[in-house]
Amino acid sequence: MEISSTDLGLAARVQHLTKTFGADDGAVRALDGVTVGIRRGEFTAIMGPSGSGKSTLMHVMAGLDAPTSGRVWIGDTEITGLSDLELTILRRRRVGFVFQAFNLVPTLDAIGNILLPFDIDGRRPSALERARIDGLVETLGLTERLRHRPHQLSGGQQQRVAIARALATAPDLVFADEPTGNLDSRSGRDVLRLLAAASREHGQSIAMVTHDPVAASHADRVVYLGDGRIVADKPRQSAEEISAYMLATELGAAEVAA
Numbered sequence: 001m002e003i004s005s006t007d008l009g010l011a012a013r014v015q016h017l018t019k020t021f022g023a024d025d026g027a028v029r030a031l032d033g034v035t036v037g038i039r040r041g042e043f044t045a046i047m048g049p050s051g052s053g054k055s056t057l058m059h060v061m062a063g064l065d066a067p068t069s070g071r072v073w074i075g076d077t078e079i080t081g082l083s084d085l086e087l088t089i090l091r092r093r094r095v096g097f098v099f100q101a102f103n104l105v106p107t108l109d110a111i112g113n114i115l116l117p118f119d120i121d122g123r124r125p126s127a128l129e130r131a132r133i134d135g136l137v138e139t140l141g142l143t144e145r146l147r148h149r150p151h152q153l154s155g156g157q158q159q160r161v162a163i164a165r166a167l168a169t170a171p172d173l174v175f176a177d178e179p180t181g182n183l184d185s186r187s188g189r190d191v192l193r194l195l196a197a198a199s200r201e202h203g204q205s206i207a208m209v210t211h212d213p214v215a216a217s218h219a220d221r222v223v224y225l226g227d228g229r230i231v232a233d234k235p236r237q238s239a240e241e242i243s244a245y246m247l248a249t250e251l252g253a254a255e256v257a258a
């Protein structure tokens with residue numbers, strides 16, 4: 001797929017992207033010629049076996065990590081040419097990220113972590129924003145946990161704080177790396193509904209990595225990675241179709257069979 005640099009339908013895109021970690025004998029090519037766009041207002045799932053490059057792709061698309069070669073845009077801004085400061089400002093204003101490892105600040109309590117994007121931006125949430133954050137806290141079941149610090153929270157609670165933090169400023173673009181990985185099926189479903197509503201009702205563009213066919217079935221589109229390459233790109237599928245496809249192609253077969 002060739003993507004023009006003026007494609008307005010895309011919230012983020014990468015072209016001919018490669019990412020290599022290490023050098024010489026120890027070099028690992030995590031991404032190998034990836035060209036893909038995240039469509040505006042859509043909920044996109046990214047699937048693929050462990051080590052296939054999903055987290056690396058999200059980090060590079062969000063401007064958290066630099067590509068080895070290739071080009072990266074957030075909206076219509078090519079970020080590969082931006083200074084660190086310009087990139088930081090763009091990311092702060094436009095992008096929310098739920099990390100696979102949460103990355104909460106250990107010294108801040110849950111609400112401190114959730115409000116961190118505002119602090120970093122040097123402002124306080126407006127009344128409207130505060131009301132939206134209250135809604136997120138309630139939907140994510142965190143009301144009773146706001147004064148707890150990360151080490152006092154369960155893995156699933158920390159994950160939900162990370163999700164609230166990523167959505168707190170209502171960014172146009174949200175990357176979520178396995179946001180339901182530590183959740184029971186009920187809170188996982190609440191998170192998936194939240195992400196689906198963010199795209200459907202608020203026009204936010206969501207890219208979510210998941211190993212779970214049920215989670216991916218909530219998305220409008222499923223992109224499959226294998227060995228650092230895009231191996232398939234499909235419109236909405238049922239959980240059964242996704243499982244069957246993964247088994248047939250042995251993409252994550254071990255996880256589906258487990």
Ligand SMILES: Nc1ncnc2c1ncn2[C@@H]1O[C@H](COP(=O)(O)OP(=O)(O)OP(=O)(O)O)[C@@H](O)[C@H]1O
Nearest residue numbers: 021022028029030049050051052053054055056057
């Ligand atoms: N900082 C790094 N240094 C060296 N190699 C790395 C680094 N980050 C990732 N890799 C390698 O790049 C490849 C892709 O890793 P990545 O984390 O993107 O996979 P993933 O698809 O997210 O896997 P998982 O499902 O296990 O989270 C792997 O082989 C990994 O070992």
Ligand SMILES: [Mg+2]
Nearest residue numbers: 054055056100
């Ligand atoms: Mg990963």
